[in-house]
Amino acid sequence: MKAIVSLNAGSSSIKFALFTLDDDRTPTLSAGGKIERIGISPRLTIRDAAGALLQEHDWRDEAALTHADLLAWLFAWATEHLDGREVIAIGHRVVHGGTDFSRPCLIDDAVLDELESLSALAPLHQPHNLGAIRAIAAIAPELPQVACFDTAFHHDRPPLATRFALPRALHDQGIRRYGFHGLSYEYIAHQLRKIDPAMARGRVVVAHLGNGASMCAMADGKSVDTTMGFTALDGLMMGTRCGALDPGVVLHLQTQMGMGASEVESMLYSKSGLLGVSGISSDMRELAASDRAEAADAIELFVWRAAREVAALTASLGGLDGIVFTAGIGEHQADIRSRICQRLEWLGIQINEIANAAGAPAISFDDSVVKVRVIPTDEEHMICLHTLSVLFGVQP
Numbered sequence: 215m216k217a218i219v220s221l222n223a224g225s226s227s228i229k230f231a232l233f234t235l236d237d238d239r240t241p242t243l244s245a246g247g248k249i250e251r252i253g254i255s256p257r258l259t260i261r262d263a264a265g266a267l268l269q270e271h272d273w274r275d276e277a278a279l280t281h282a283d284l285l286a287w288l289f290a291w292a293t294e295h296l297d298g299r300e301v302i303a304i305g306h307r308v309v310h311g312g313t314d315f316s317r318p319c320l321i322d323d324a325v326l327d328e329l330e331s332l333s334a335l336a337p338l339h340q341p342h343n344l345g346a347i348r349a350i351a352a353i354a355p356e357l358p359q360v361a362c363f364d365t366a367f368h369h370d371r372p373p374l375a376t377r378f379a380l381p382r383a384l385h386d387q388g389i390r391r392y393g394f395h396g397l398s399y400e401y402i403a404h405q406l407r408k409i410d411p412a413m414a415r416g417r418v419v420v421a422h423l424g425n426g427a428s429m430c431a432m433a434d435g436k437s438v439d440t441t442m443g444f445t446a447l448d449g450l451m452m453g454t455r456c457g458a459l460d461p462g463v464v465l466h467l468q469t470q471m472g473m474g475a476s477e478v479e480s481m482l483y484s485k486s487g488l489l490g491v492s493g494i495s496s497d498m499r500e501l502a503a504s505d506r507a508e509a510a511d512a513i514e515l516f517v518w519r520a521a522r523e524v525a526a527l528t529a530s531l532g533g534l535d536g537i538v539f540t541a542g543i544g545e546h547q548a549d550i551r552s553r554i555c556q557r558l559e560w561l562g563i564q565i566n567e568i569a570n571a572a573g574a575p576a577i578s579f580d581d582s583v584v585k586v587r588v589i590p591t592d593e594e595h596m597i598c599l600h601t602l603s604v605l606f607g608v609q610p
């Protein structure tokens with residue numbers, strides 16, 4: 215049986231899925247899993263389509279294990295467990311597509327070189343995405359690999375939303391707001407159309423709150439604005455990233471405090487956010503379980519910034535009909551959802567605390583002006599559909 219593999223290397227995780235194809239090329243999930251907490255204490259789980267556990271592994275306190283180490287482990291596991299399935303292509307999430315890549319594409323050396331030149335704009339992601347592609351090309355040079363871009367969903371936003379108030383020439387050189395998490399937003403837009411078509415046609419803010427976090431303002435399922443910009447540093451506070459920051463701080467760190475560019479980069483990408491403010495962890499579950507004041511400060515800032523960005527995106531949309539929470543924190547941490555919504559009551563949001571705590575899919579009261587939903591994201595599914603579209607020309 216033919217199969218497609220989707221690989222999604224995030225900043226703190228590698229998610230993957232194996233889909234088998236029936237005769238008319240419809241994909242069915244066969245197994246999927248994730249290695250999470252990379253850089254802290256990696257943990258792997260692989261499940262079959264029914265959710266039954268196939269494999270579990272804990273690399274306790276092995277913070278030094280890299281994405282590449284863990285990928286090698288995963289290949290070895292996959293090779294042993296393909297059970298006669300023939301992998302016909304691998305689809306990858308590639309975080310940055312720059313100005314040129316507005317749709318998924320087959321990867322060749324020229325594409326790889328161009329994507330490599332964008333690595334500096336996504337240092338927590340692009341090197342892992344491209345590293346996986348190169349590793350697979352070395353083992354199976356004939357196997358088609360497809361790049362699916364996080365930036366593509368935002369490509370057709372109104373031009374205003376892509377512009378920085380910088381000299382015009384810089385925009386033309388590609389220094390503009392791109393936006394990320396596009397595969398997740400595209401999947402949510404598809405799901406929302408099925409689950410709640412009226413809301414899908416309206417003005418919706420999708421809050422992708424994971425280790426990386428951003429929000430997308432969607433009108434009729436299309437991105438009109440988003441919180442991330444030129445890089446995945448902008449916007450919300452994240453696990454280890456600062457989010458929106460007065461650029462004067464960067465100048466001050468360099469000119470007055472003598473920090474070099476790479477030191478500043480490492481501070482903004484890897485030592486800030488929840489980790490930087492709490493001094494405890496980048497992992498929201500750990501902070502929620504902590505009774506230390508620093509953990510509470512970090513969570514409060516995360517919530518406050520999130521509520522502020524929902525309001526900003528509401529201005530971009532000219533009003534708000536719905537909010538969708540998704541990704542690790544958005545799907546699983548009811549208290550964070552509740553606290554963000556409480557700060558937005560003035561917008562007409564009435565959250566049903568019982569439904570929210572119970573993990574229900576709709577978490578606002580029926581008469582809430584703004585409807586609030588939780589929809590689990592599935593970037594791997596979107597990657598599979600895009601890979602099929604590149605191979606066989608069927609649009610997702």
Ligand SMILES: Nc1ncnc2c1ncn2[C@@H]1O[C@H](COP(=O)(O)OP(=O)(O)O)[C@@H](O)[C@H]1O
Pocket residue numbers: 224225226227250423424425426453496497498499500541542543546547
């Ligand atoms: N049940 C859960 N599973 C995964 N992540 C969770 C869960 N509950 C809370 N989280 C939080 O979600 C964040 C990870 O989100 P995720 O979307 O998996 O990240 P990534 O950006 O690496 O894809 C962490 O802060 C984690 O603590």
Ligand SMILES: CC(=O)OP(=O)(O)O
Pocket residue numbers: 223224225226309339364394395424425426427446
């Ligand atoms: C773009 C981004 O921040 O991705 P992730 O959430 O996977 O880190």
Ligand SMILES: [Mg+2]
Pocket residue numbers: 224225424425426541
């Ligand atoms: Mg992610």
